[in-house]
Amino acid sequence: xxxxxxxxxxxxxxxxxxxxxxxxxxxxxxxxxxxxxxxxxxxxxxxxxxxxxxxxxxxxxxxxxxxxxxxxxxxxxxxxxxxxxxxxxxxxxxxxxxxxxxxxxxxxxxxxxxxxxxxxxxxxxxxxxxxxxxxxxxxxxxxxxxxxxxxxxxxxxxxxxxxxxxxxxxxxxxxxxxxxxxxxxxxxxxxxxxxxxxxxxxxxxxxxxxxxxxxxxxxxxxxxxxxxxxxxxxxxxxxxxxxxxxxxxxxxxxxxxxxxxxxxxxxxxxxxxxxxxxxxxxxxxxxxxxxxxxxxxxxxxxxxxxxxxxxxxxxxxxxxxxxxxxxxxxxxxxxxxxxxxxxxxxxxxxxxxxxxxxxxxxxxxxxxxxxxxxxxxxxxx
Amino acid sequence: xxxxxxxxxxxxxxxxxxxxxxxxxxxxxxxxxxxxxxxxxxxxxxxxxxxxxxxxxxxxxxxxxxxxxxxxxxxxxxxxxxxxxxxxxxxxxxxxxxxxxxxxxxxxxxxxxxxxxxxxxxxxxxxxxxxxxxxxxxxxxxxxxxxxxxxxxxxxxxxxxxxxxxxxxxxxxxxxxxxxxxxxxxxxxxxxxxxxxxxxxxxxxxxxxxxxxxxxxxxxxxxxxxxxxxxxxxxxxxxxxxxxxxxxxxxxxxxxxxxxxxxxxxxxxxxxxxxxxxxxxxxxxxxxxxxxxxxxxxxxxxxxxxxxxxxxxxxxxxxxxxxxxxxxxxxxxxxxxxxxxxxxxxxxxxxxxx
Numbered sequence: 001x002x003x004x005x006x007x008x009x010x011x012x013x014x015x016x017x018x019x020x021x022x023x024x025x026x027x028x029x030x031x032x033x034x035x036x037x038x039x040x041x042x043x044x045x046x047x048x049x050x051x052x053x054x055x056x057x058x059x060x061x062x063x064x065x066x067x068x069x070x071x072x073x074x075x076x077x078x079x080x081x082x083x084x085x086x087x088x089x090x091x092x093x094x095x096x097x098x099x100x101x102x103x104x105x106x107x108x109x110x111x112x113x114x115x116x117x118x119x120x121x122x123x124x125x126x127x128x129x130x131x132x133x134x135x136x137x138x139x140x141x142x143x144x145x146x147x148x149x150x151x152x153x154x155x156x157x158x159x160x161x162x163x164x165x166x167x168x169x170x171x172x173x174x175x176x177x178x179x180x181x182x183x184x185x186x187x188x189x190x191x192x193x194x195x196x197x198x199x200x201x202x203x204x205x206x207x208x209x210x211x212x213x214x215x216x217x218x219x220x221x222x223x224x225x226x227x228x229x230x231x232x233x234x235x236x237x238x239x240x241x242x243x244x245x246x247x248x249x250x251x252x253x254x255x256x257x258x259x260x261x262x263x264x265x266x267x268x269x270x271x272x273x274x275x276x277x278x279x280x281x282x283x284x285x286x287x288x289x290x291x292x293x294x295x296x297x298x299x300x301x302x303x304x305x306x307x308x309x310x311x312x313x314x315x316x317x318x319x320x321x322x323x324x325x326x327x328x329x330x331x332x333x334x335x336x337x338x339x340x341x342x343x344x345x346x347x348x349x350x351x352x353x354x355x356x357x358x359x360x361x362x363x364x365x366x367x368x369x370x371x372x373x374x375x376x377x378x379x380x381x
Numbered sequence: 382x383x384x385x386x387x388x389x390x391x392x393x394x395x396x397x398x399x400x401x402x403x404x405x406x407x408x409x410x411x412x413x414x415x416x417x418x419x420x421x422x423x424x425x426x427x428x429x430x431x432x433x434x435x436x437x438x439x440x441x442x443x444x445x446x447x448x449x450x451x452x453x454x455x456x457x458x459x460x461x462x463x464x465x466x467x468x469x470x471x472x473x474x475x476x477x478x479x480x481x482x483x484x485x486x487x488x489x490x491x492x493x494x495x496x497x498x499x500x501x502x503x504x505x506x507x508x509x510x511x512x513x514x515x516x517x518x519x520x521x522x523x524x525x526x527x528x529x530x531x532x533x534x535x536x537x538x539x540x541x542x543x544x545x546x547x548x549x550x551x552x553x554x555x556x557x558x559x560x561x562x563x564x565x566x567x568x569x570x571x572x573x574x575x576x577x578x579x580x581x582x583x584x585x586x587x588x589x590x591x592x593x594x595x596x597x598x599x600x601x602x603x604x605x606x607x608x609x610x611x612x613x614x615x616x617x618x619x620x621x622x623x624x625x626x627x628x629x630x631x632x633x634x635x636x637x638x639x640x641x642x643x644x645x646x647x648x649x650x651x652x653x654x655x656x657x658x659x660x661x662x663x664x665x666x667x668x669x670x671x672x673x674x675x676x677x678x679x680x681x682x683x684x685x686x687x688x689x690x691x692x693x694x695x696x697x698x699x700x701x702x703x704x705x706x707x708x709x710x711x712x713x714x715x716x717x718x719x720x721x722x723x724x725x726x727x728x729x730x731x732x733x734x735x
Contacts, residue, residue, distance in 0.1 A: 196584065197673075229483060254585075
């Protein structure tokens with residue numbers, strides 16, 4: 001009898017010890033949401049201060065789908081939305097920009113999220129779905145860093161032309177005189193190592209925006225076009241932003257393009273010199289680029305940004321390499337409930353939702369853009 | 382178990398072994414269960430089949446047929462989806478290296494590169510896993526004390542429960558940096574040997590087939606080990622005791638009784654492990670670096686994609702039916718490859734089997 005009791009007690013006691021250890025260790029952990037580290041964006045981002053009236057109500061839960069790059073941002077927006085409008089919910093499925101546009105056109109979701117503005121055939125399909133024009137509303141802006149790992153080099157400035165040559169195989173060693181010739185690199189000792197280019201092996205909006213940037217800012221040197229797949233033809237591909245960051249961290253002399261939030265802990269973002277000196281990657285500098293933003297359809301409520309103009313711009317102190325994700329909405333919804341909820345969600349996103357974005361590596365939209373965004377949202381019916 | 386000992390002619394005394402003592406010594410062929418007395422009752426009702434028997438027979442036949450039909454349907458699905466893309470392919474599907482499927486009107490894709498990388502990773506995994514599994518299985522069944530072998534077996538099976546993505550992350554974050562000096566040493570010392578020369582992702586030695594193959598080996602180890610262990614445990618005790626009685630050492634016992642008996646099962650287990658290695662998706666997608674614009678250069682230090690990892694990485698391209706068809710065609714090739722491997726395994730087992 002005692003033997004059986006001991007037989008049962010031994011494994012049972014082992015389980016108890018493991019369980020209590022697990023509880024103790026769980027209590028020791030810190031809540032990641034509580035500790036916000038401002039990571040790469042050193043200066044606190046100058047968020048827009050405009051406010052707007054939010055008419056809570058309408059369809060709940062709101063359904064949305066699309067780009068995975070803005071998943072974190074939408075989470076923050078949803079948090080603020082449920083705080084501002086208690087009882088209202090919004091669901092977002094980060095299945096990718098392509099899937100988001102397809103579902104929006106198929107009338108399966110209330111609004112979509114896409115890395116690139118909806119246009120041409122997709123826009124026509126959206127018009128049929130809505131019965132009215134579809135609008136692109138930019139709410140999430142993130143910088144793209146040209147991040148590298150090179151021991152002994154903390155501050156590297158690169159011009160778009162040099163970047164284009166590196167990513168298409170024109171420059172293959174760090175000791176190349178073209179890199180040294182960039183203003184600000186004179187005092188650097190660049191080793192004679194080969195440059196290991198790392199790109200995204202999967203389809204990515206970041207790749208698309210990076211290649212568009214090179215095509216606009218370094219037309220003569222980047223002839224490979226744009227698109228979601230990297231066309232440079234050099235280097236190695238890794239999967240996902242995490243994959244490229246890990247690959248660069250593990251190789252001295254590697255360089256890649258990646259969302260700003262990933263350019264830390266071993267990676268260093270390069271300064272981009274568009275002609276007026278090297279500009280550091282920071283939220284304030286990206287906001288400067290957006291201040292002078294031009295739109296594809298000037299004067300319309302469809303706020304698709306003319307990115308080529310931003311990429312080719314040469315504003316002193318502005319960081320031009322950014323990507324925006326758009327929320328694709330109908331200008332006129334057939335269901336008033338949906339329209340009310342969409343307006344409320346987007347208004348909260350454009351006002352209260354912007355400041356918390358800087359902790360996640362995004363850039364809050366500047367005042368000038370916010371006024372236009374709010375005007376467009378108000379015009380949704 | 383009794384049939385195998387009756388087909389092997391006893392080499393020692395007829396009545397000397399413990400398990401055969403149960404049989405009547407003067408009637409070694411005692412397999413016929415029915416005595417003549419039992420025949421007449423059966424011959425009176427020859428056609429009566431009980432309902433329960435018939436139902437059970439149909440159920441089992443149905444289950445067997447279901448599996449065959451399922452596989453046939455999967456093959457059919459792959460074929461139907463792949464054909465439009467194959468007809469639109471501008472390059473030779475089976476023998477060209479590049480893969481360009483962005484523009485549905487201008488696709489040229491070939492699976493040669495994928496095939497080479499898949500085979501290379503699986504070969505590395507098998508070459509490492511097979512001897513190690515054999516050793517573990519022999520240790521657990523022949524050398525370890527019973528209690529220890531139970532705990533060990535449990536731990537090995539636990540390895541099989543770890544999800545593939547964990548293996549992938551461990552591989553790229555922990556393992557690859559740890560064996561980087563070793564990989565670089567191999568690269569520099571054996572650069573004259575094509576298979577070990579620096580590959581097409583040089584100077585990077587982390588995201589290579591070599592690293593991926595070793596991680597794969599760890600993943601297929603528990604499969605091969607647990608199946609081999611089961612087979613080796615079933616070695617007939619008379620054989621082992623016979624060998625021991627003849628004065629064989631432990632190793633000679635293993636070599637003469639356990640290994641010949643368990644060879645077919647061990648090869649079958651390895652083929653099962655190979656099947657898993659061929660189809661491993663996410664771990665390889667995370668570890669392997671994909672060289673842009675360079676093909677497989679016949680080195681284990683190359684990068685690249687396997688069939689499964691290419692489909693997984695490019696899943697978001699499946700919006701377009703024709704582009705999706707190209708990837709499904711690659712999946713079809715993997716399907717056929719697995720079939721061929723299993724077929725070859727059956728042939729090997731059939732030849733060696735008794």
